[in-house]
Amino acid sequence: MTFAEEAERELMQLLVQNRHGAFSKIEKSSKGANIVIKVLDRLGEPTNPKQLAETLNLSTARIAAVLGNLEKRGLISRTMDPDDRRRINVSLTDSGRKAAKAEKQEMRNKIIRVFELMGEDDTKKYLELTVKFVDYSKKLSMEGESDQ
Numbered sequence: 001m002t003f004a005e006e007a008e009r010e011l012m013q014l015l016v017q018n019r020h021g022a023f024s025k026i027e028k029s030s031k032g033a034n035i036v037i038k039v040l041d042r043l044g045e046p047t048n049p050k051q052l053a054e055t056l057n058l059s060t061a062r063i064a065a066v067l068g069n070l071e072k073r074g075l076i077s078r079t080m081d082p083d084d085r086r087r088i089n090v091s092l093t094d095s096g097r098k099a100a101k102a103e104k105q106e107m108r109n110k111i112i113r114v115f116e117l118m119g120e121d122d123t124k125k126y127l128e129l130t131v132k133f134v135d136y137s138k139k140l141s142m143e144g145e146s147d148q
Contacts, residue, residue, distance in 0.1 A: 034103050036066050037075060037092065041100035046079070046089035075099055 001009070039055055040047065053063040067090060070076040075096035081087035092100065115123045 033066055033070055033073075033075075036063070036070065037096055037100045038103060040076065040090065040092045041097060041104075046091040048081070048087055048089060052090065070096070 035056060036052060039052065049060060049063050049067060052058075052067075053060045056063070058066075067076060067078065071078060073095075074093055076090055077093055078088050078090050081089050118126065
């Protein structure tokens with residue numbers, strides 16, 4: 001097994017072993033209500049369910065279920081598009097904006113706490129290596145696009 005294959009195996013083991021720990025919050029948020037709230041907050045304007053599904057790479061059925069839950073909780077509102085009555089616009093309510101802000105702050109606090117525990121030197125190393133990882137990932141992605 002190459003060093004890269006071994007590193008991938010170790011990373012996957014870490015993620016699986018910690019699925020109920022640090023990574024579980026991130027994983028859950030990427031599939032449900034929290035991420036939809038954050039995306040709506042970032043967009044800052046009403047959008048439609050299809051755009052949300054495309055942005056989040058989720059099925060329209062999954063988005064519909066999440067939006068139904070968010071609407072019941074009073075975090076979003078769905079209204080008819082005044083220009084096209086067949087389209088629905090989704091926007092955050094005041095409660096939804098507060099929830100998005102709280103969610104972002106909670107995640108930020110956890111990340112800061114992890115960096116504090118790691119210490120300054122290890123945090124700098126981690127960030128340098130993450131930049132390299134992202135750069136190489138971009139290069140691979142661009143290679144894949146040029147093959148098509």
